[in-house]
Amino acid sequence: MKISFITLFPEIIQSYISTGLLSRAQTQSLLEFEIFNIRDVVTKNYKSADDTVYGGSDGMLIQYDPLVQTLNKVKRDEKAKVIYLSPQGRNLNQSLINELKNETHLVLVSGRYAGVDQRFIKEHVDLEISIGDYVLSGGELPSLVLVESLSRQISGVLGHEDAADNDSFAQGLLEAPQFTKPSDINGMKVPAVLTSGDHKKIDLWKNQMSVLVTLKKRPDLIGPKVKEINWKQIEVFYKSLFAEDKTLLQINDLDLQIERYKNGNL
Ligand SMILES: C[S@@+](CC[C@H](N)C(=O)[O-])C[C@H]1O[C@@H](n2cnc3c(N)ncnc32)[C@H](O)[C@@H]1O
Numbered sequence: 001m002k003i004s005f006i007t008l009f010p011e012i013i014q015s016y017i018s019t020g021l022l023s024r025a026q027t028q029s030l031l032e033f034e035i036f037n038i039r040d041v042v043t044k045n046y047k048s049a050d051d052t053v054y055g056g057s058d059g060m061l062i063q064y065d066p067l068v069q070t071l072n073k074v075k076r077d078e079k080a081k082v083i084y085l086s087p088q089g090r091n092l093n094q095s096l097i098n099e100l101k102n103e104t105h106l107v108l109v110s111g112r113y114a115g116v117d118q119r120f121i122k123e124h125v126d127l128e129i130s131i132g133d134y135v136l137s138g139g140e141l142p143s144l145v146l147v148e149s150l151s152r153q154i155s156g157v158l159g160h161e162d163a164a165d166n167d168s169f170a171q172g173l174l175e176a177p178q179f180t181k182p183s184d185i186n187g188m189k190v191p192a193v194l195t196s197g198d199h200k201k202i203d204l205w206k207n208q209m210s211v212l213v214t215l216k217k218r219p220d221l222i223g224p225k226v227k228e229i230n231w232k233q234i235e236v237f238y239k240s241l242f243a244e245d246k247t248l249l250q251i252n253d254l255d256l257q258i259e260r261y262k263n264g265n266l
Pocket of ligand 1: 084085086087088109110111112113114115116129130131132133134135136137138139140142
C-alpha cells in the first residue's frame with residue numbers, strides 16, 4: 001500500500017514513520033510513504049497557504065488552490081483514495097480499517113488552523129475520517145493513527161501473522177486480560193489455566209473471558225455479537241471462576257447481566 005501525506009508539517013509525519021513498525025514496513029517494501037509539503041507550492045505560486053474565513057469566524061483556513069496544486073503533485077491512478085482527516089468525518093474503527101486495508105493508494109490530507117476550504121472537500125475528497133469526537137490542532141496525528149492501525153492489518157508488518165487476529169475488536173470483542181512473569185505478584189496469581197499448558201483449555205478460557213471483559217468494560221460491543229454467544233456456557237464458565245480470579249480480572253457482579261442475556265432479554 002502506498003500512502004501519500006499532504007501536510008503543512010512534514011516533520012511530524014517524517015519523525016513518526018522513521019521509527020518502529022512503520023519504518024520496518026517501509027524497509028520491507030510492505031508500505032511506501034511519501035510526504036508533500038503544502039508550503040512547497042506556496043513559496044512558488046502563492047504568498048501563503050491560508051486566509052481568513054468568510055463570515056467573520058476566528059482563525060485561518062487552508063486555501064483551495066495550494067491544496068489542489070499539492071494534490072496534483074501526487075502521482076495517482078483512478079483507484080487512489082483521497083482522505084481528509086476531519087473531526088466531521090466517519091469515525092475510525094476496526095470495521096473502517098477492514099474496509100480500507102486492501103486499498104493500494106491512500107492520499108491523506110491533514111488540515112490545520114480552522115480546517116480547509118469546503119470546496120476542496122467537495123471537489124477532491126473521497127472520504128472524511130475522524131479519530132474521535134474531539135478537536136485536535138492538525139490532521140497529522142489522525143493520519144498517523146490511521147496508518148498505524150492499517151499497517152497492523154497488512155500481511156507481514158507484524159512479527160506474528162496472527163497477532164492482530166487476537167487483538168481487541170478483531171472479532172468484535174475485547175481481548176482477554178494477559179499476564180507475564182512473575183506468576184505471583186503480592187499474592188495476585190496468574191489464573192491457573194494459563195499456566196496449565198493445555199492449549200485447548202487456554203483457548204476456551206480466552207474466548208469466554210473475552211466475552212466477560214467486553215460485557216464489563218464495553219457492553220455496547222455485545223449487541224452485534226449477542227446471538228453468536230452461547231450464554232448458557234458463559235454462565236457456567238462465570239460460575240466456575242474462583243472468587244480471587246474474578247477480583248483480579250475485575251469482572252465481579254456480572255451475574256445479572258449474564259442471566260438477562262441467557263433469558264433472551266437483549
Ligand atoms: C482545529 S481543527 C479544525 C476543526 C474545524 N474547525 C471543525 O470544527 O470541524 C484543524 C485540523 O485538525 C484535524 N483534526 C482535528 N480534530 C480531528 C479529529 N478528531 N479527527 C481527524 N482530524 C482532526 C483536521 O485535519 C482539521 O482540519
